[in-house]
Amino acid sequence: MRSLTCVLRVASCIALTTTLHACSGSTPDELPPERSPRGEPQGDPLDAHSGLQSALEAADVEAVASLLDPSAGLLIFHPRLGSRIDGITQAERGFERMFRALGSAEWTEVHTRVDGQDDVAWFTYHFAIESPSVGEPILGRATEIWMRRPGGWKLTHGHWSEDPDGT
Numbered sequence: 001m002r003s004l005t006c007v008l009r010v011a012s013c014i015a016l017t018t019t020l021h022a023c024s025g026s027t028p029d030e031l032p033p034e035r036s037p038r039g040e041p042q043g044d045p046l047d048a049h050s051g052l053q054s055a056l057e058a059a060d061v062e063a064v065a066s067l068l069d070p071s072a073g074l075l076i077f078h079p080r081l082g083s084r085i086d087g088i089t090q091a092e093r094g095f096e097r098m099f100r101a102l103g104s105a106e107w108t109e110v111h112t113r114v115d116g117q118d119d120v121a122w123f124t125y126h127f128a129i130e131s132p133s134v135g136e137p138i139l140g141r142a143t144e145i146w147m148r149r150p151g152g153w154k155l156t157h158g159h160w161s162e163d164p165d166g167t
Contacts, residue, residue, distance in 0.1 A: 045114070045146045049123055049146065051063070059102070068155050076094070078158065103133040105131035111126045112125040113125065121145075126139070126141055128140075140163045142158070
């Protein structure tokens with residue numbers, strides 16, 4: 001499944017790059033690399049999203065928290081975190097509870113679609129979480145909203161819904 005995710009990531013990157021450049025009226029070759037105020041490359045939203053997926057699979061609360069936007073009134077809906085989470089402190093507690101409940105888990109993402117314009121990118125995808133402590137895979141759908149901030153892309157809104165049918 002990892003190779004499928006990589007293929008989707010490449011296709012999504014092309015779609016996002018095309019969308020962003022079409023909105024700006026320039027081609028990828030004409031644009032300079034984006035820089036933070038300190039001059040470090042900011043990366044792209046795909047890197048940030050991929051980092052979130054890696055942090056979730058590693059059950060790394062600190063890595064997840066580093067990708068959340070403290071300035072945007074972070075809002076997360078996730079059935080395994082509690083119904084609604086406002087802010088980073090609640091998000092950290094929710095992810096800690098979820099990681100304890102799931103134990104070692106494998107996260108798979110498919111049917112990823114990425115769109116964006118200027119400093120905003122949004123992802124929609126289906127996911128599966130496989131964990132020995134849960135038994136049957138947890139299937140669902142997700143939407144994530146990312147914003148470019150000084151220092152990189154941050155998650156400002158996430159909505160994950162379980163979908164037992166996997167549709």
